[in-house]
């Protein structure tokens with residue numbers, strides 16, 4: 001039984017992590033493409049239409065990957081988490097079905113038009129189809145996060161005698177206090193990914209002295225969008241999601257921050273340190289006193305509960321993993337803001353395209369928003385453990401009762417192999433498009 | 444309320460089969476009949492802008508199944524674990540075959556993705572037929588051995604096959620001679636359906652040949668259907684029970700045979716779209732007839748200890764089903780609008796949209 005759960009969790013974690021590499025770019029990039037196309041409509045400079053078309057190619061490839069890896073997600077609730085699906089399907093099925101009906105149809109119908117229809121439709125309608133694709137992908141994110149928020153902080157339901165969760169307030173699913181901060185935080189985070197992809201490829205062009213003119217547009221767009229999104233991701237949205245965690249999942253917060261003991265007179269914020277579960281302390285700690293209390297409660301001396309105040313049964317199952325995931329996300333967020341701030345200054349001084357170290361950093365940092373996003377989700381998911389539905393349904397009670405571990409391992413290996421292939425193909429083909437550059441793609 | 448969502452779900456599934464069915468069929472035709480680069484282009488162009496939206500019908504049906512009939516979703520998805528995961532893998536291969544082929548111009552590359560697209564389409568058509576076979580045949584709910592149920596009554600698990608390969612064995616498998624028979628019917632009917640779509644949407648050189656193919660396959664299809672009806676009583680002791688009780692249900696078999704016999708006239712059709720209409724009727728009728736024959740069961744039990752799953756014992760709670768109607772009505776209207784726009788823009792023959800020339 002333990003075994004079986006392990007493979008189920010590995011499979012879910014692996015497939016969702018891989019899936020989410022693609023939608024985060026889809027959601028962010030669709031916004032940037034709409035921006036380029038809109039700019040072209042406004043100033044009629046052909047360059048911007050070329051740029052929009054160039055990103056559309058990458059977008060289409062990325063979208064296809066998102067679709068093929070997304071379908072297994074929808075099925076996996078039933079295949080691997082049957083008990084969970086049976087008990088909560090009437091609720092989470094509701095939002096997931098809405099996602100299919102409202103967003104996937106919208107996205108997929110108009111993507112075909114967006115990609116093949118420029119000539120048939122003319123520029124204005126082409127812009128509209130692009131906008132609808134953007135809308136579809138953001139709606140999809142919204143409904144997924146609504147589903148996820150219900151698992152983190154269940155609302156609008158009652159539990160029947162047979163253990164089933166039944167909905168009794170549809171509206172509550174969408175006024176869930178967990179939802180809005182989480183959604184905004186996540187969407188901004190995906191905009192960061194797209195900004196770094198656009199900016200990083202721009203930097204690549206300039207450093208290579210190829211497609212220079214386009215490189216400049218990309219770098220500028222990436223830096224501006226990236227700076228705005230990075231700032232907003234930390235404050236106010238990061239702050240708000242963190243406050244939700246303190247309020248509704250205090251034990252998770254203690255583990256995320258590595259607070260083993262409640263400290264009187266305010267908690268310090270840990271910058272560096274390795275959690276040592278045996279001795280219940282952090283090794284090699286560097287910390288600044290009282291900051292955490294202030295950030296959380298706007299009060300320097302507020303008391304934050306440490307792990308010692310909770311029942312070990314309810315501890316997140318992987319405290320070090322949770323702690324690192326959280327610190328990597330926050331750490332990367334800080335680095336993004338710092339770098340983009342310098343880049344912005346150079347942009348205003350009209351020196352950005354000549355400042356080599358910034359261009360190199362932009363290129364080097366291209367993969368890091370993906371890491372930050374993944375770590376953010378690991379924070380959320382590891383933090384929710386050992387619960388599937390927070391405080392109500394244990395993860396161990398949600399797996400499929402009749403699927404044996406041998407079968408799960410078999411399919412897990414299959415997914416790993418298949419996704420490695422997909423990943424390689426994606427990188428190869430994206431590389432090809434990037435190498436050609438916007439001008440050649442145009443026709 | 445259960446009945447309403449049952450009808451919605453079955454309709455959505457039928458739409459899925461009709462729409463993605465022509466994609467699968469096109470894949471099979473591509474595998475066996477497309478020889479020149481031009482034929483291949485024509486075929487992929489005819490489905491290119493549509494397949495993704497078509498597949499969404501599967502995702503959306505899955506979503507409706509999940510929220511309206513959570514117990515059925517949980518039971519069947521975990522019980523049919525292996526074939527479902529394989530279907531997922533095949534869907535992935537088919538999609539990347541279609542999408543990636545045109546990205547690199549190299550013979551080996553193109554051949555690999557052509558085959559990936561064709562073979563996975565073929566296997567998918569087979570699997571979907573087999574799936575239907577499994578649903579009507581039923582499963583050993585609760586995994587009863589020696590008169591004892593070893594799991595909760597709504598759960599089961601099927602291996603891919605068992606040595607006996609029989610639909611009446613004590614230990615059932617996904618594949619047995621009955622389900623494979625339905626699988627083959629699936630492949631043939633979707634091949635016909637796909638061929639009709641290609642005739643409808645392209646001016647390809649193989650269209651003439653495809654009409655012959657359709658005509659011949661139609662005989663095979665008719666024969667197999669007669670065989671399957673003759674053996675139906677093996678899996679359902681009173682096969683036509685529902686039809687006798689509720690005579691208006693005869694409309695479904697009637698639709699099926701209208702489609703089937705209509706197709707024998709394929710060579711005389713004046714308009715290219717007629718064939719497609721008939722194969723659509725056939726698929727719609729065939730599916731509805733099959734599920735109507737076991738209604739209100741949705742997954743029959745093959746043992747006497749645990750009851751079959753019916754739409755009434757797998758449905759979600761009343762409140763959820765009621766609110767669902769509001770958003771679903773809005774959503775389905777929007778979907779209809781998108782589809783109208785999509786098919787309006789891509790109307791007529793599509794040989795030249797240049798699909799795959801990324």
Ligand code: HDD
Nearest residue numbers: 182185186189192234238241242330333372373376377380
């Ligand atoms: C580029 C990506 C990125 C960056 C730089 C940040 N985040 Fe984040 N974070 C995410 C990407 C992300 C995410 C992937 O979008 C998550 C996962 C779940 C969610 O809603 O957003 C997330 C979740 C998440 C959670 C967990 C919420 C939960 O348990 O459900 C917290 C507490 C924070 N974030 C806080 C922050 C803070 C204080 C940041 C300050 C810099 C920060 N994040 C930067």
Ligand code: HEM
Nearest residue numbers: 009012013016017020144145147148374377381382385395
């Ligand atoms: C809103 C969408 C999501 C939903 C509904 C969801 C739901 C789930 C479920 C049902 C599980 C299995 C049970 C468990 O071990 O907790 C799980 C586990 C997991 N998910 Fe998510 N997830 C979502 C998004 C994500 C994303 C985007 C990522 C990563 C990029 C992610 C990472 C993980 C990981 C790492 C696990 C394993 C946790 C563990 O083994 O302890 N999830 N999630």
Ligand code: HEM
Nearest residue numbers: 022023026062063066067070071073074104137140141144
């Ligand atoms: C357990 C969670 C998840 C499930 C069940 C799921 C399911 C799916 C499915 C079935 C698709 C294909 C849709 C199509 O054919 O167009 C898809 C794509 C997509 N998903 Fe997910 N997904 C999950 C997690 C996430 C998360 C966390 C996000 C972001 C917030 C997300 C955003 C998207 C987007 C934007 C697409 C559009 C296609 C693309 O990726 O390019 N998904 N997802």
